[in-house]
Amino acid sequence: MEDIRTASSAVDLALFVDLFDAHAADIVTRLNEEDADTAAAVLAYLPLERAIDVFDRPELTRAGDLLLDLPQDRAGEILKGMADDRAADVLQELDGEDRSELLQRVDFNSAWPLKSLLAYPESTAGSIMSTEFVSVPATYTVADTLRHIREVERTRETVYAIQVLDPKTRVLLRVVTLRQLITGEPEQPILDLAPDREPITVHADMDREEVARLISIHDLLSVPVVNDRHQVLGIVTVDDVIDAILAEGSEDVQKFGGVEGASEPYLTTGFLGMYRKRVGWLGALFIGEMLTASAMQHFADELAKAVVLTLFIPLIMSSGGNSGSQSTSLLIRALALGQIRLRDWWRVALRELPVGIALGASLGVIGMIRIAAWQSFGVFDYGPHWKLIGLTVGVGLIGIVTFGSLAGSMLPFLLKRMGFDPASASAPFVATLVDVTGLVIYFSVALLILQGTLL
Known part of the structure; x- marks a missing residue:
């Protein structure tokens, strides 16, 4: 309640009370209807985890500007807690100076993945991939893998696909699904559960529409993005593809009408x-x-x-x-x-x-x-x-x-x-x-x- 009393000086108390325990999607819908000052004030006093959930929603408009309007420490904490691919999308909305200002509010370990994602051309697999994926060495057993998932689950985009890597070269060997994992015996090697075929992969420069087509054809929940040495750079999840398809579809519809594609509402x-x-x-x-x-x-x-x-x-x-x-x-x-x-x-x-x-x-x-x-x-x-x-x-x-x-x-x-x-x-x-x-x-x-x- 102390947060609510403090917030009442900055925003309407009734609005804050309505949103304090609301679902993140409902908060996003309401904040999109408010002016920027009110939205930023609400986000400044929401519990940190709830504010991160709100910014992780691609439906939130003006996300980059709202981050700039927040106190520096608060903006840095939110940016650090967001999924890397979503944070990169938000930063992409801003010009170079504002983008640099926000990146300075997070530590080096949090900033370098974002800078890497921002380096990829828009509409490529690299621009929509997440660097937060589950990977284990090929020497792990089922029990080792499950223990690792429990340790890192909160910091990963998804746990439904486990990338199995060569322990020395970090080359991708196989991809094991969570369903396959939980059917294995605890002492069974993780590689024994993997299908006996090369995993489907994409390169970072592949067009996101082609990535969407591959995911659709093979009914995948995610697809690994690899470099020329077949080392995993990240993964593209099905929800990332859906967001990309919606954005691409909106742009194409606008072009059909003779209008330059626009990302803003x-x-x-x-x-x-x-x-x-x-x-x-x-x-x-x-x-x-x-x-x-x-x-x-x-x-x-x-x-x-x-x-x-x-x-x-x-x-x-x-x-x-x-x-x-x-x-x-x-x-x-x-x-x-x-x-x-x-x-x-x-x-x-x-x-x-x-x-x-x-x-x-x-x-x-x-x-x-x-x-x-x-x-x-x-x-x-x-x-x-x-x-x-x-x-x-x-x-x-x-x-x-x-x-x-x-x-x-x-x-x-x-x-x-x-x-x-x-x-x-x-x-x-x-x-x-x-x-x-x-x-x-x-x-x-x-x-x-x-x-x-x-x-």
């Missing part, structure tokens, strides 16, 4: 941050749409002679953009899941070509029926050459939808080959590309069909 992103993340793509798309205006200017004479063709421009452009967006979405997902590789581009093109033709033909038939119906029932008079106009729209849709499908399916391959994220082939980008080419295709078809009549 929407309501905590400032005006300048929101502006910077949107203006680049929006400007690029605007410049791309200028090409559409140029294409229309090129066919200005044809438009003047056959104004009726302009009625179908929105229909034409949207159909091509939609088909391209569909193909892009399918291909980006397939690439992310490893269902296709870069060398499969020609197979994809051969699949998309007939599909695009069939889709375009279907839309073309609908468009022609619509023109015929409007003409027949007197809804709109397309003139004496309405049949040719309908044919122009139908054939144009076949060409535009086919091109949209091909372009939308090939762009992810092209971007990935150039080293960019395929998600950058977002729907607005594909739609802009198809808008320009769609107009060229549409009016080229019109020149062929309507030559000598309307044109």
